[in-house]
Amino acid sequence: MPRPIAGLSVRTRVLLTLLCVLALTAAGFGLQRVLGPRDGTAARPVPAGPRTADRIVPVPLSVTPGSGPGYRLTDRTVIRTAPGTEAVERQAGEVRRIAERLAETLRRPTGLPLPVVEPAAGDGIALVLDPALPEATGTEGYRLTADADGVRITARGPEGLFRGTQTLRQLLPPGIESPAPAADGPEWTLAPVTVEDRPRYRYRGAMLDVARHFFTPAEVKGFIDRLALYKLNHLHLHLTDDQGWRIEVPARPALTAVGATSEVGGTPGGFYTAADYQEIVRYAQERYLTVVPEIDVPGHSNAALAAYPELDCTGSARPWPYTGTEVGFSTLCPTGDAVFTFTRDVVTELARLTPGPYLHIGGDEVKRIAPAEYAEFVRRVGEQVRAAGKTPVGWNQTAPGGIGLLQFWDGRAGRDTELREATERGAEVIMSPSGRSYLDMKYESTYPLGLVWAGTIDVRTAYDWDPDTLLPLRAGSVVGVEGPLWTETLDTPGALDLMLLPRLPALAELGWSPRESHDWGHFKGRLAEEGARWEAAGYAYERRPEVPWPNR
Known part of the structure; x- marks a missing residue:
């Protein structure tokens, strides 16, 4: 994802942390905002009696x-x-x-x-x-x-x-x-x-970026609990990026011995053993969520290049450890037996560990290789995924490489055309528009967590759009929605919660409920009552002013 901001320094991170601590109070799993409405939205009384199905x-x-x-x-x-x-x-x-x-x-x-x-x-x-x-x-x-x-x-x-x-x-x-x-x-x-x-779409998911900041298996399980409550059925794990490699691959031990040792801000990072990953998969399966692992190639690969420098033929690698947030600088070699042996080793192991049908190959923000080389790289890795028995998924930039399940996030000039042409050839689309569904975007410009490169996303912005009509795509090609949660500025479960809640239920309703039921006024009233549920569970959440939270 493009992020036109400078990397966060340790001093800036400390300042952000202090601001958050001053603004938040401890509550169970994370931190709970206690700010009341600020835009005149009237608080509602707590309803009496049994909770009705409306x-x-x-x-x-x-x-x-x-x-x-x-x-x-x-x-x-x-x-x-x-x-x-x-x-x-x-x-x-x-x-x-x-x-x-x-x-x-x-x-x-x-x-x-x-x-x-x-x-x-x-x-x-x-x-x-x-x-x-x-x-x-x-x-x-x-x-x-x-x-x-x-x-x-x-x-x-x-x-x-x-x-x-x-x-x-x-x-x-x-x-x-x-x-x-x-x-x-x-x-x-x-x-x-x-x-x-019954659900509107077959694919309803959220993505957790564990590469920029590592989250333990127990913390990922907590994330799964929140998704399951709102009937989401896919957990997309962004396992690799410039800042860290988070999954063990026995054939490539340096990926974790070297590439797992860093994260944004300079803290130690970490990785999942095969047993860790399989425990996450098991926990998700018990809650009827399919894990979609992502290995981001050929870009976003600085951690892999630190582990295996011979895969860098463009001079794109940054000195290790890399703890910044700049994107688009790194790339694996686009050609040669060595790089495709590497990708085969990784794909084979991840397919072995993953019972679900999908394996995400990333493919976004590759700036240092020619378009034809890029398309051929994507095609070959996609074939490796199919040979391993999985369906390849890619960010929408992979459309020229023949990937059949594309995740839309980038609406810059030309991307819509590529995606439309791909759907006309039979491709399907998961909708994750960055200006609507990116859960790491700030609620407002002064919010202490998150980024603003795709704009600010309040709860209504996250809710009030239609996945079927946002882009002029082939009818029936949209198979679902996903809310990505990138973690450049998020390093605790409480911080994740503050960005998830209350926006996650908005995206969940887009994915599950019939289009004709879509109504902001009705939704925000129902959403307001979820705050008491989150408080009981010990979940952090942001009391956004556009939601009429009940009086305490």
């Missing part, structure tokens, strides 16, 4: 309110899983794991026993696979019903059941997100309702 984020496809008292969780409540057809029986273990995870989530704040039992008949919370649901329900759709007798979630497959459990959490009071018993002991009641739901 407050869910992202908004469901269909909500039908019921009548009566709803369902209250008590010490007699059980979570039921159902046996069924032979095909369903083969998934019984997976359904039980979803039920156990739901029980664990609900036990912590409620203190209720919530045993997981069979069969599904009777009161309580039932998770039921039903292949007879309409085919349009898809793999992620579900039906949730709640009444005085209990809650029933049905889906065609386990993934849909899991998405339905996230809606169940949102129908309970915000204290349900607490990692400890809720202090106020609310009634854990769901309003009577029927929810029919």
Whole structure:
């Protein structure tokens, strides 16, 4: 990504940190902003009674309110899983794991026993696979019903059941997100309702840049938790860049022995062993997120060049360690057996470790090699990815190299034309426009975290656009949305949270909810109530003035 700013000095980083500390207070996992509205947006009173389904984020496809008292969780409540057809029986273990995870989530704040039992008949919370649901329900759709007798979630497959459990959490009071018993002991009641739901797009993701600043496996798991709550289904990990190489490749030990030892600002960096990475993948899979690993080539490669200087035939490498933020200077050799042996070693190992279908090859901001050499490099690495059994993904600059799944971020002159022509040849597009979806952009120019090279992005800017119509692309070529979170100025989980929340739910709703439900006025009211949920969970968030947060 182009960033027309100078690198941050250690002194500047210290100043930014001090400003953040002065403006923030400690709260659980990170830091929580406590600033109130500043633009006259009226705060709303905290709603009384059970949380109704018209407050869910992202908004469901269909909500039908019921009548009566709803369902209250008590010490007699059980979570039921159902046996069924032979095909369903083969998934019984997976359904039980979803039920156990739901029980664990609900036990912590409620203190209720919530045993997981069979069969599904009777009161309580039932998770039921039903292949007879309409085919349009898809793999992620579900039906949730709640009444005085209990809650029933049905889906065609386990993934849909899991998405339905996230809606169940949102129908309970915000204290349900607490990692400890809720202090106020609310009634854990769901309003009577029927929810029919399924996603708009098949790809809904967020990207975490662990190259500029390294985040531990436990911290990445925390990031995954936030994505899963809002029904995202892809975690894109930006594993390599000029400042650091973050994944172990046994055939290339210097990548971690040398290339992992740095990050922005001069702190030590780090890397994931194969076991670390597989644990992240496992944790994501349990929450029905697909990990999309990215190895950024041929540019953004200074860490790789520090490890293997023979791959630099253009003199592009900077002295190691590189701790700045300038981009576009480094590149691997565009030709030669040595570089393609290197890329094959890396691609083969990453494909081995990654069960998901995608492997991202980066490809952005390559300024030192000819266009024809660049296109041929992309084509050859793309073929290596396909040979390893994965689908190659690339930033939109890779369109001339024949990459079939392109991630749009750069709308400069000519890029739209390249992308449109690629879609006419059959390519598909993940929409990540930098001026709308980049979660590292400042909310406003004076905000202490983030950058401004793509502009400032308040919550409404993140929400109020349509992925299908932003660019004149072939109809049906947009397969989803992703919010990248780059980390030049972000080095703690709390800082990540402040940039994610409340903008992540805005992008999640764009990806999940039907276009006709899109309404800023309705969304900001529902979003405002999420603040209490984040506070209960110990998540940091920014109380943006354009959102009518409830009075405390």
